[in-house]
């Protein structure tokens with residue numbers, strides 16, 4: 001049976017596990033390299049990427065994570081997890097931080113500014129809506145969020161965010177404030193896919209909308225079908241019944 005793992009070193013892993021549970025899927029916490037052998041897809045949550053990288057290094061997880069990605073197993077990084085999966089990150093703390101890599105892109109670690117510049121925005125998500133149904137928009141929760149500032153030719157852009165002309169913009173040297181009306185609206189990439197890898201700069205696990213989770217579960221299922229006769233592990237929850245679903249954690253929005 002194919003098992004979905006959630007990297008549980010730091011950050012919003014409990015929220016991801018709760019979101020999977022709402023879809024009737026049991027997510028397994030992963031903290032050690034050998035545990036990657038028991039899972040067939042992995043979610044790397046949001047949190048603080050420098051801290052998460054230090055913990056991953058301490059637990060000697062980087063070689064096993066890179067091997068997992070190299071094997072073509074589905075991995076989804078949200079926020080700090082997206083930074084982990086990027087081939088290149090800019091705006092890092094001094095000394096940089098180790099990355100897993102795999103996604104042919106450059107990510108700016110704190111593109112939108114500091115913690116207090118966190119925000120919510122309705123994002124246009126045509127690919128997600130066409131695959132999963134539901135509204136054309138998704139509630140994007142951006143917490144000291146990164147953004148994708150460059151993508152390679154094999155990367156599919158799944159969502160971008162139009163930056164109002166007076167908001168923080170990325171430049172190669174530093175994050176800058178632009179004068180109001182100084183530049184026309186510019187779009188920055190906030191969700192991408194490249195083969196087995198999915199990256200979102202925002203936090204779907206903090207919303208009640210489970211479409212990104214079910215999108216990723218489909219990627220996991222497709223991968224399972226391509227390699228062996230496995231299916232994603234579904235826990236006993238009967239989603240069709242009108243029994244009230246129990247949530248482990250409060251949902252942010």
Ligand SMILES: NC(=O)CC[C@H](N)C(=O)O
Pocket residue numbers: 045046047048049050078079080081083109110143144145146
């Ligand atoms: N919410 C998040 O995951 C924030 C990520 C943060 N910008 C970092 O560098 O780790």
